[in-house]
Amino acid sequence: MSDVHGMLMSADDVAEMTSDPVMPPANRETQRTKVRSATLHLVLGALGVIFLAPMLWLFLASIDKNASWGVEWPHFSLINFKHVLTGSLLHSLWNSVVLAVISTAIASITGVFAAYSLSRRRIPFKGPLLLFIIFSSGVPLAIMVIPVYEIFSRFGFLSILPTAVFLSVTSLPFEVYLMKNFIDAVPIDLEEAARMERASTFQVLRRVVIPLAMPGIAAASIFGFVNAWGSFIVPLILISPANQQPAPIAIYTFLTLPKAEFGNIAAYSLVFCVPVFILYAVSSRLFREGFVLGGGVKG
């Protein structure tokens, strides 16, 4: 019986091998799914336009020498950019750079060490400590800024550098948490292997942990940078010298002028966005590469 079955099977196999495979008719979209899809696209498109309109205005107004609050075809000119890239406005941009770079540097460097310790070391009450860190990243700045103002004014700190330190502290909890998760993902074997080679903790960090957790550290740094760069209320309250005010305050002062200069506002806002765009462009490569943990450990 089994032999007969075996022969039938082999005959089938031969038939299958010799005849061409038959392709069933293509599965076409039905009329109903077409209508549904078109409606969806229309609604989403309309929503998109509503959100895009301010951006469009920003761009058109920035190159329009007679810009108004409406979206209109521009009288092309670069005069607005020329206006905003001079004098105190340019200086405000520079202040923003100083504020954001210092704040980012402080938060990232201290953050890496804190995240590494939280990830790898035995720390008493680590669980509650981590919970506290997560919660403190959610505390609104507005409720802290008045007491901090009191402290800063008492110690004569109402200037750009102490404010940069304060901004770094505000972004630190989230950065530490983000970086800790990335460091957690670096296999402990790699560290132990390095330690057995007589590498110090600092060498382990510099050569193994930081390169492998780089996407996370970069993401945290960008978060810190954007947090400081776009910060408005903190510098407004904590920086008293007018020549140390960053760009967001300058944009705000545009609006307080008796006659709104829409072109200048738009041009300045665009210039203000440029560093963030550059940052994302540069780091996108890093994110795309993602984790390079592949091939290091197995099992």
Added chain:
Amino acid sequence: MNEIRFEHVWKMFEGNAVVSDLNLDIREGEFLVLVGPSGCGKTTSLRMLAGLERPSHGRIWMGDKDVTDVATGQRDISMVFQSYALYPNMNVYKNLAFGPKVRKEPRSTLQQRIHEVADMLGIRHLLDRSPAALSGGQRQRVALGRALIREPQVFLMDEPLSNLDAALRVQMRAELIRLHQRLESTTTVYVTHDQVEALTMGDRVAVLKDGVLLQVDAANDLYEYPGSVFVGEFIGSPKMNVVPGTLQIDGGQIVVECLGVRCDVSRELAGRLSATATNGPVLVGIRPHDLHLNGEAPSDGPAVQVLIDICEHTGTEIFATVELGDTKLIARLPRSPMPQAGQAVEVAFNKERLHLFDTTTRESLIERQAKREHISVGSPEAVLDAQSS
């Protein structure tokens, strides 16, 4: 200088002893394998030797130096991790150069050394590749190379072959043995859960179970003289059949009753019977290789009728699970006539190769050397004397 001594070493994790009172001497240049089921403490023992874990009690010595509190980097040991632990952000060359660089060893000879090691392991053409672009076997070699660069006194390997496919594992096994022979004075401690690997590679094999070292012996001795039921069952594949039986030391005759048959123990085996053996129940160990079709082996004991349940073909042999009432046994059967499931056959065991174990301590009742040799098996008084002493 390269011998290692574990002295009453304990490791506790949250109140549980993972390693209990480990006493083990590893000789210079020896290839010692730590083997046992998962969770037996073999990797923990290795990590304590590596300095990655600190013993809760006891000391570890390397030569005449107490290294218990010496930092891992200062111990002159290299380790191959189960996961290989290659740095994925560095290419193969940089992986190999990592150790010498962090130890600030002279750079002038570094390249030459890396090339030597790479040639030895056949990975010279891979030096520019990243670990992600390597196959499992190649990664394994790089991990080995990284350990070799250091020219350590002691090599530690933590299940280095467990992530490789079967064919590659056999090949790497041979290569590791060859490598160990080349590095004469280097002591190697190798951890595995695979008893075949342990038997084929180790000069000596240490069997651990639940954190306790059960037996350390050369591979053949471990197979021939298992000190306990566990070692008997763990070492050897398929595992030893252990069945309840009765020992009767009756006058000059030593008779073992098991599987429903009585069998006179050979003179040689009787001579090696431990002094603690008494009349009564015992556990009888019979290796599948010592259970034949009736009439196949010269020194077979009485035959029993069994029913073949399952046949496992390994290519060269057939291991059949046979049933005798409720007892299941594994027997090695010849390829022809081809045994069939459901068939009734007569099997007999080699009575010279029985293993006897105490039912309570589960330890062997057979001594390695014939301690009773001066006692005539035929003399009942002598046996009784040995009993009472």
